[in-house]
Every structure is written in structure tokens, then in C-alpha cells.
Amino acid sequence: MFIELVDALRCPRAHEESWLVASATRMDARHIVSGTLGCPVCLTEYPIEDGVVDFRADPTPVAARDGGSEQESAMRLAAMLDLADATGFAVLLGAWGSVAGELAAIIETPLILVDPPGGTTGAPGISVLRCDGEIPLASGAARAVAIDVAGSERAASAVRVTRAKGRVLAPADVALPEGVRELARDAQLWVGEREAIASPIVTLHVRRAQT
Numbered sequence: 001m002f003i004e005l006v007d008a009l010r011c012p013r014a015h016e017e018s019w020l021v022a023s024a025t026r027m028d029a030r031h032i033v034s035g036t037l038g039c040p041v042c043l044t045e046y047p048i049e050d051g052v053v054d055f056r057a058d059p060t061p062v063a064a065r066d067g068g069s070e071q072e073s074a075m076r077l078a079a080m081l082d083l084a085d086a087t088g089f090a091v092l093l094g095a096w097g098s099v100a101g102e103l104a105a106i107i108e109t110p111l112i113l114v115d116p117p118g119g120t121t122g123a124p125g126i127s128v129l130r131c132d133g134e135i136p137l138a139s140g141a142a143r144a145v146a147i148d149v150a151g152s153e154r155a156a157s158a159v160r161v162t163r164a165k166g167r168v169l170a171p172a173d174v175a176l177p178e179g180v181r182e183l184a185r186d187a188q189l190w191v192g193e194r195e196a197i198a199s200p201i202v203t204l205h206v207r208r209a210q211t
Contacts (some may be wrong), residue, residue: 001032001053001127002110005089008141011039012055012134013166031124051122055131062118062130074102078190080184081144081167083109091137092116094148094156100126109143137161140197147174162194 003022006067011018018170023034037046037053046055077099081090086108092100095128097116104125113120114135122128129136133153146160147170155170155177162168168180176182180192183190 001031001037001048001051001122001182002125003027003032005110005127006037006156007110008069008089008138009037009053009129010136010138011042011044012044012131013039013044015041018076024048024197026115029124031122031127031179049088051126052130055129055136057132059130060083073184074106076100077103077146080169080189081146083107083144085109087141088163089141090144090146091135091142091158091161092146093131093135096146097128109184112142118193123160133157134160142166146163146167146170149174152177159194164194164196166192166194168192 006020006022009020011020018039018041020037020039022032022035022037024032025031026035031051032048033051035047035048046053072179083090089110089112091112091114092112095117097113097120100111100113100116111126113126115130116128120128135157139160143163144167145158145162147155147168149171152175155174159168159177159179169189172185172188172190176190176192179195181195182190182192184191
């Protein structure tokens with residue numbers, strides 16, 4: 001887990017949004033190889049092993065599966081997600097994690113893999129999260145997100161963590177989520193842009209001058 005990305009993580013438990021505190025037992029440069037993340041609100045601790053943060057209630061092993069990397073080159077993925085510089089970070093959901101190594105070799109943008117194929121471990125530039133449902137990241141934290149074939153709830157969660165004007169990419173058979181404006185589409189994929197998030201209405205209270 002890249003230590004600079006810890007600030008973007010959030011406890012998934014049912015309470016007010018909370019940042020997490022990292023405690024590392026082994027580091028590789030700025031990458032936490034093993035340790036824990038703790039929530040100061042509910043005091044839950046989430047283990048980090050082999051660079052993987054496990055937010056699941058039942059941390060059982062995950063079976064390896066074919067990520068379909070032959071269907072999409074890392075170069076095309078980098079272009080569609082607009083990963084031209086090192087600012088921010090990008091999130092790859094599910095099967096997209098299978099191309100993370102090749103993608104990291106051609107870009108400087110840090111990557112967060114959420115529920116990648118079994119056997120995936122973290123490495124410098126590649127952080128790995130496993131979770132039960134809601135993506136444990138702050139709203140608007142990611143510059144770009146690639147959605148796999150997960151359901152509508154996971155797609156909505158992916159949109160939530162994407163910043164305004166950030167890129168969202170998904171297979172063509174995934175419905176365009178609310179809050180995303182489509183930019184382009186072909187037989188395999190569509191790519192869209194996260195629409196600006198409307199600011200809440202602010203009520204102004206005018207104090208009348210006393211006479």
C-alpha cells in the first residue's frame with residue numbers, strides 16, 4: 001500500500017466518514033508491505049499483508065481468474081483514462097487488475113486495485129484493496145476509474161470516488177452510471193467523464209439594520 005494514498009482511504013463501517021491511521025511493520029521504499037490500518041472512530045483494524053489491505057468481514061482466499069488482458073492493451077487503457085502524468089491516482093476494479101503490472105510500467109500514475117484476481121499482491125506504485133461492497137475511498141478522491149463487469153452498486157460506488165471531470169471506463173455492456181457523461185464508445189468499451197457535483201444550496205441570512 002503506497003503510504004501517500006492512505007489519506008484517501010475511508011473506514012467502510014456504518015458510521016460517519018473517517019480517515020484511517022497506518023501502522024507499518026515492513027516497508028519497501030514508500031510502500032507498506034505489512035502492517036495495519038486503524039479507524040479512530042470504531043477502532044476496527046484492517047490488516048495489510050503483501051501490500052494488500054483487507055477490508056472484508058470474512059477475509060477468505062480469492063480464486064485466480066482470467067482477467068481478459070488480451071482484450072485491451074495497457075497502452076490503450078492509459079490513453080482512455082488520460083493517465084498522462086503522475087498526479088492523483090487511478091482505480092482499477094476487478095479483472096482490470098490483471099493489466100496493472102504492464103500499465104504501471106508505462107505510466108507514473110499510482111494505481112489502486114480493488115478486488116483484483118486472486119494471487120495479486122501490492123508493489124511500489126500498485127496498491128491493492130479487498131472489500132465487501134462499497135469502495136473504501138473518499139468521495140472524489142480518484143482521477144480515473146476502470147469498472148469491470150460488476151453490478152450497478154459497484155459502478156455507482158466507482159463514480160462516487162471519481163473526481164469531477166475524471167475519467168470513468170467500463171465494458172460496453174455495463175450501463176452508463178448516473179453522474180457520468182459518455183465521451184466515446186466502441187464494441188468493447190465506453191469511456192465517460194464524471195460530471196461536476198452540484199454544490200449544496202447555501203441560505204444567506206441578512207441581518208436588518210436596527211433603526
